[in-house]
Every structure is written in C-alpha cells, then in structure tokens.
Amino acid sequence: MERRIFLALLIVCSVAAVAVAKSAKDLIVGPVATTAFEQVLAGSIERVPGGTLDDEGGTPNSTWARAGGTWYDYQTNGTHGKQIAVDAQGNVHVVWTNGEQDGSAERHIYYNCWPSGIDSFIFNGGVRVDAGTRAGFCNVVAAPNGFGFPGFHEIIGALPHATASIDFLNCSGAFTGFEVPYPAGEPQIIWPHIDQDRHGKIHMVATESGGAGAEYYARGVPIYDSGFGLEIDWEQSFQTPWEEATFITIDVACSRISDKVAVAWIADPVDPAGFVDDENIMLKISNDGGLTWGETIPVTNIPAVDTTCFGNGGTYEECVGDTFRPWLDLSIILDDEDNVHIAFTAQAYFAIDETGANGPFGFVYATLWHWGEDRQEFNLINHAYFANDSVALGVNNLMCHRPSLAIDTTNDYLYCSFQQFDQHAFSDAGYPMGEFYMSVSTDNGQTWAVPTNVSNTPGEPNQPTGNDPSERDITTAKYVTDGIIHTLYLHDYAAGSAVASSGPEGPTSNNDMIYMRIPVGDIPTTPLQEIWAFRSDSTGFPNIGAIGDERAEVPQGFMLHQNYPNPFNPTTNIQFDLAKSGNVSLTVFDVTGREVAALLDGESLGAGVHTVSFDGAGLASGVYFSKLEMGGTSMTRKMVLLK
Incomplete structure (x- = not known):
C-alpha cells in the first residue's frame, strides 16, 4: 500500500456519461495535512460593510453567541472530532485553535465555558490552554463533575506531540497539560481525538x-x-502503533452505560500496487475499557479494483468498478443500546477509464452515509453535486463533508451536522461559501430527513471578497440536552482557507467561533432523503444520467434556496426545487409574522427548478422571511431589504 500522509491527490473530474471519455473539469485537491505550524501569509482585508454576524440567519428558534476569535481558519484536516462538550451539570465547554494575529505567528489552544444558569460565556474571547510555543487541532470532553479536558498537540521542545489538559476547577480556565508518553525516536504523534468513558x-x-x-x-x-484537578496519569501511553494510516481520519467514542470503546478510521489495506484511490472504513472495539481490543473490522470492505480485467477481455462496463469510496473524514458515536454509529463522506468516481488506465476518474460529487452496528447497512444522509466550472472547492474539500454525529438519548434520534458549499454563492476570488447543514434520523439511522440549512447566511455569485462569509469546521456536542442541539463552528469572513501549506486560497481574516443552540423542533424530520445503495461494482451510480445540466431540471428533494441578490433593493429572485408536482405556496413575512406578499397561493407546479421574483419597493428596509410550502412540508429563508 502507498502511504500518503503528506501527498496531494489530484482527481480529474468529469460529468460525461459512462461510455464516453471524461474531460477534465475541476480539481479535487487532497489529502493535504496541516499541523498549525506551517507558514501563514499575512495579508488581511477589511470587512466590507454589511458583512457582519447580523446576517447570520440560523433556524427560526436558534440562538448564537461568540465564543472567541481566530485568524487561523483551519480547525481540522479530515476527521473533526468534538470541539464542544456539555457536562452533566449543563456547562458547555468549547475549544479552538486561535491564530492570535494576522499571519497566525502565534497559534494556541483557547477555551471558553458557558456555565449552566448563566446566559453568557465566562471569558471574553476565551483563555489560553497550552503551555507550548505553538499548538493546534484540539478536541474537548467534559466530565460529569463539570471539568473540561482539552486534547491537542503542542510544541514543547523541538517537535509537536499530543497532550491533554485538566482544569484546576470546573470552568476555571486554569489548565495544566500532560503530554502522552511516546516511543523513543518517534518523530511526531499529533492530531489527537479524545472521548471520556463512564x-x-x-x-x-x-x-x-x-x-x-x-x-x-x-x-x-x-x-x-x-x-x-491536579494531573492526568497516562496508564497506557502511545506504545506499539496500531494500524497503518493514510490521513488524519481516526476518531474514538466511549459508551456511557458500559465499558465499550470504539475506534474508527479510514485505511487502505486492499489496493493493488500503483493504484491511488480513497479508502476503506475500519473499526476496532474494546469491551473492557480499552484494555484489550478485538480484531479490526472492515466496515465498508470495498474490494480491490481488478486491474487485469481489460487484459482478460473484459468490457468497460464490466471493468469500470464505479463506486462510492470514503474520502477523508468520519464521525463515530455509541447509542444507549451500545450500538456503534459511523457517519462518513464518500466520493463518487470510476476506477478506470475507457482505455483501462487506472484512475480514479471522479465527479465533483459527494455523499454522506451512515452505518450502524445493529443493522450493518449503509444509509444515505446527503448528496451534493458541484456543477460550477469556474469555482474551485479548495484543499481537502468535497461539496458536502465533515459529518458530526449527536444523539438525543430521550428518543434515540440521531443528528448529523456537516458543511455543504453553496452553488449559488461564491466569492469574486472564485471560492464557494460554505453553509451549516443538519439532518435527523428518527429510526436509529435507517432513514434520514432531507437536510436543513441551519446557518442560512446570505450570499450570491461573485460576492465581494471580505463580504463572502463561509461557515466551516462545524462540530456538534455528543448529546442533545433538554431539547437543544449544541454546536460550534467557525464563521469565516473570507471564503477559502488562508492556511498556506499548499498555498492560500484567499486573504486572511479575523474570524468568529460561534456557539449555536438549535432546538430539536427546528430540524424537520420530513421529507425523507432518497434511498440509495452503497455499491462497489459496475452497476452505475444513482441517477448518473441526470448528473450535469440535466440534474438541475430534476431536483432530488424539496428545497428553498437563498434569495439572490441578498441584501436586495428592491427586487430579488427566490429559487426553489420540487422533486415532484404539487400545490405550492410561497409567501413573504416581516419580523412580526405579518404576511406582506403572497407570491404563490396553492398554485399547481411540476417537478423542477422554479424561480419567482419578489419586489419590495413598497416595503421598509429590514429583515423579511420567505416561506415555501407544499404538502405539509415547509422551508423558510431570511432576506434583507436594504434601501
């Protein structure tokens, strides 16, 4: 197997049909690993007036607060882990990598706490956790006694190594770090992810x-x-390496009712020599608190591509090996029945081209999947196709990716947050603006609702750089508490990443770390996502004939897009997608709930993409809401009229 911790994999993308040559289109770039110690070029820009957090849409009943800031707009490489945790007392603990100035010459771990019963964070902008010369890439867990434990890597000496810290008192912010002992001569063991057992x-x-x-x-x-809190005694240090790795994908989850611990990562044990593709999901389980571990379980178990197929007389259709393969990230959690749940991103691609040359030859086509230990089947959470030839997704990005699982133990509902890029909103520098999406499963992962756009940040094509906000690095606390989903994400004021390990994708900006509380009722449980098969054969991708320009004519779900332009004066366009025909209403309300316009009133429309113009000439400047309704399902978007 070829090990690729620091290689950049360039995947030539296409939208052509299976039987014809696939022309070059966009490039998917990755995996590229960053450590928080690379050079970041200074060169900030001023925020454009109007590009503030006042435009943060949110869901109808969500609330948000600023935990702190950072110039370092890259909180994770692949698998994210948890940067937010809620303890049994209701205290909320958050951590992040803070680039302290333009260029992020000083990079450290920061912490903040929102205590139960208090309506704000304790520390203005957060407090520093680490004692190193630099630090980065953190997670956090919270003990029932209210103590938070950040895990991260830091430089104390010549090289970075993994560390966990203990607070002196709960929510005091007075941390002492304890580096995990490691084998002599080991260069670096970094990018830690952590959890805490019962x-x-x-x-x-x-x-x-x-x-x-x-x-x-x-x-x-x-x-x-x-x-x-005095110290952390490492009863098991980093000793013999577990498994080979191809990127920073590993994550760990502990049961709260037993001694079960589960670890999942993405590895590549089956590829033939010389073939470069994405990976298989692997799982390891301990039932005695990590003392002993079972055999590695290949979750996806995708077989190696038969590179001899053409030589043995096979046709292209027989040999192509089209499949979804795991990309760079996953999330793992255990429910209260002790079943493991894994969410992961997968890319669609062909293993070979029409001449038999090894690929991958891919689409800018991303999917999110769920796998559950109880049924051991794959269920689709989301899919997204990127059809814009002129916009690049950036390093380590797919159209939708970075899942983060949470569970409501009162009803066993599963929630999955993730980032999805907006096809209709991108900067004038050519980088798409990310949005915060979330889906929910009411049947333990068997089916998932069509995802909800949580952030609803306004945007349009060629948004001026500096007023092109992008939600990214979204992470969700492990447990829903009192009907609230707790999330943390980075509100990037300039789309693209300024981290320069593979070249900056945009200017630096002083960004906000946002803590958002989302009531579970704001995440609709219907309509349901489509049912797809997760396959690794030559039977064809779902709806492959519809990918490309035709795909936009037959949407896969019910969706109200962000109006454009937004803010607007006085007219704007409202686009929506219908997967089937039906009677549709489209209304506009002001902030008091008063209806100000009925653009469609039970009108019969066919399946497809529809656009309606709205004229606010007779209305005052302010915030308005568009609401789309059909067959008992509705979606709402925030609009800003600015005269």
Whole structure:
C-alpha cells in the first residue's frame, strides 16, 4: 500500500456519461495535512460593510453567541472530532485553535465555558490552554463533575506531540497539560481525538506524522485532590502503533452505560500496487475499557479494483468498478443500546477509464452515509453535486463533508451536522461559501430527513471578497440536552482557507467561533432523503444520467434556496426545487409574522427548478422571511431589504 500522509491527490473530474471519455473539469485537491505550524501569509482585508454576524440567519428558534476569535481558519484536516462538550451539570465547554494575529505567528489552544444558569460565556474571547510555543487541532470532553479536558498537540521542545489538559476547577480556565508518553525516536504523534468513558478515563487516538504513518491509542486517568484537578496519569501511553494510516481520519467514542470503546478510521489495506484511490472504513472495539481490543473490522470492505480485467477481455462496463469510496473524514458515536454509529463522506468516481488506465476518474460529487452496528447497512444522509466550472472547492474539500454525529438519548434520534458549499454563492476570488447543514434520523439511522440549512447566511455569485462569509469546521456536542442541539463552528469572513501549506486560497481574516443552540423542533424530520445503495461494482451510480445540466431540471428533494441578490433593493429572485408536482405556496413575512406578499397561493407546479421574483419597493428596509410550502412540508429563508 502507498502511504500518503503528506501527498496531494489530484482527481480529474468529469460529468460525461459512462461510455464516453471524461474531460477534465475541476480539481479535487487532497489529502493535504496541516499541523498549525506551517507558514501563514499575512495579508488581511477589511470587512466590507454589511458583512457582519447580523446576517447570520440560523433556524427560526436558534440562538448564537461568540465564543472567541481566530485568524487561523483551519480547525481540522479530515476527521473533526468534538470541539464542544456539555457536562452533566449543563456547562458547555468549547475549544479552538486561535491564530492570535494576522499571519497566525502565534497559534494556541483557547477555551471558553458557558456555565449552566448563566446566559453568557465566562471569558471574553476565551483563555489560553497550552503551555507550548505553538499548538493546534484540539478536541474537548467534559466530565460529569463539570471539568473540561482539552486534547491537542503542542510544541514543547523541538517537535509537536499530543497532550491533554485538566482544569484546576470546573470552568476555571486554569489548565495544566500532560503530554502522552511516546516511543523513543518517534518523530511526531499529533492530531489527537479524545472521548471520556463512564469512569472518567480519557481515551485518546492520534496519528503519526513525519514517519511511517500509523495510528496510536492512549488512555489516561484524571487525578483530583479535594475537588481540584491536579494531573492526568497516562496508564497506557502511545506504545506499539496500531494500524497503518493514510490521513488524519481516526476518531474514538466511549459508551456511557458500559465499558465499550470504539475506534474508527479510514485505511487502505486492499489496493493493488500503483493504484491511488480513497479508502476503506475500519473499526476496532474494546469491551473492557480499552484494555484489550478485538480484531479490526472492515466496515465498508470495498474490494480491490481488478486491474487485469481489460487484459482478460473484459468490457468497460464490466471493468469500470464505479463506486462510492470514503474520502477523508468520519464521525463515530455509541447509542444507549451500545450500538456503534459511523457517519462518513464518500466520493463518487470510476476506477478506470475507457482505455483501462487506472484512475480514479471522479465527479465533483459527494455523499454522506451512515452505518450502524445493529443493522450493518449503509444509509444515505446527503448528496451534493458541484456543477460550477469556474469555482474551485479548495484543499481537502468535497461539496458536502465533515459529518458530526449527536444523539438525543430521550428518543434515540440521531443528528448529523456537516458543511455543504453553496452553488449559488461564491466569492469574486472564485471560492464557494460554505453553509451549516443538519439532518435527523428518527429510526436509529435507517432513514434520514432531507437536510436543513441551519446557518442560512446570505450570499450570491461573485460576492465581494471580505463580504463572502463561509461557515466551516462545524462540530456538534455528543448529546442533545433538554431539547437543544449544541454546536460550534467557525464563521469565516473570507471564503477559502488562508492556511498556506499548499498555498492560500484567499486573504486572511479575523474570524468568529460561534456557539449555536438549535432546538430539536427546528430540524424537520420530513421529507425523507432518497434511498440509495452503497455499491462497489459496475452497476452505475444513482441517477448518473441526470448528473450535469440535466440534474438541475430534476431536483432530488424539496428545497428553498437563498434569495439572490441578498441584501436586495428592491427586487430579488427566490429559487426553489420540487422533486415532484404539487400545490405550492410561497409567501413573504416581516419580523412580526405579518404576511406582506403572497407570491404563490396553492398554485399547481411540476417537478423542477422554479424561480419567482419578489419586489419590495413598497416595503421598509429590514429583515423579511420567505416561506415555501407544499404538502405539509415547509422551508423558510431570511432576506434583507436594504434601501
């Protein structure tokens, strides 16, 4: 197998049909690993007036607050883990990588706490956690006693290594870090992800950098004295490497009702020599708190592509090996029946071209999937196709990606947040603006609702750089509490990433880390997502004939898009998609709920993409809402009239 921790994989993309040559289109770039220690070029721009968080749409009843800021707009490489945790007392703990100035010469881990019963964060802008010269890429867990434990990597000495910190008191922000012991001569074991078991032990997984590329596991015990947090005793250090790794994809989850611990990552054990593609999801389970581990379970178990197929007389249709393959990220969680749930991103591509040359030859076509240990089947969460030839998605990005799972233990509903790029909103520098989406499953992952756009940030084509906000690095707390989904994300004021490991994708900006509370009732449970098969054969992708220009004419779901332009004066366009015909109403309301316009009133429309113009000439400047309704399903978008 070819190890690729620091290789950039360029995938030539296409939209042509299976039987014809696939022309070059966009490039998918990745995996490219960043460490928070690379050079970031200074060169900030002023925010364009109007491009503020006042435009943050949210869901109808969501609330948000600023936890802190950062010039470093890259909180994760592949798998995200959890940057937010809620303890049993209701305290909310958040952490992030903070580039402290333009260029992020000083990069450190910052922490903030929103205590139960108080309507704000304790620390203005957060407090520093690490004691290193630099630090980055953090996760956090929260103990029932209210203590938060950030995990991250930092430089103390010559090279970065993984560390976890303990607070002196709950929510005090007075942290002491304890580096995980590692084998002599080991270059770097970094990018840690952590969770905490029912006994309070910290379980950490991390990835080797600068060496062979392997996964490691460690386990630590917090030590208290008279209620004060003193240290973390690493009862198991990073010892023998676990498994080979191809990127930063590993994550860990602990049960809250037993000693079960589960670790998942993306590896590549089956590829023939010389074939470069994406990976297989692997799973390892311990039933005794990490003391012993079972055999590695190949979750996706996608077979190697038969590169001899053409030579043995096979046809293209027989040999193509079209499939969805896991990309760079996953999320893992255990429910209260101790079933493992994994959400992951997968890319669509052909293994070979018409001449038999090894690929991959891919689409800018992304999917999100769920796998559950109980049924051991794959269920579609979301799919998104990027048809814009002139816009690049950027490093390590697909059209939708970076899932983060959460569970409501009162009813076993699963929630999955993720980033999806907006085809209709991108900067004048050519980078799409990301949006925060979320879906819910009411049947333990078997079916998923069509995702809801949570952030609803206004945007349009060729948005001026500096007023092209992008929601990214979205992470969701493990558990829903009191009907609230707790999330943290980065509100980037300039689309694209300014991190320069592979070249900046836009200017630097001073960004906000946003804590958003979303009532579960704001995430609709219907309509349901389509049912697709997760296959690794030559039977064809779902709706492959509709991919491309035709795809836009036959939408896959019910969707109200953000109006454009927005803000507007006085006219704007409202686009919506219908997967089937029906009677449709489209109305506009002001902030008091008063209807100001009925653009469609039960009008019969066919399946397809529809656009309606709205004229606000007779209305005052302010915030308005468009609402689309059909067959008991509705969606709402925020609009800003600015005269």
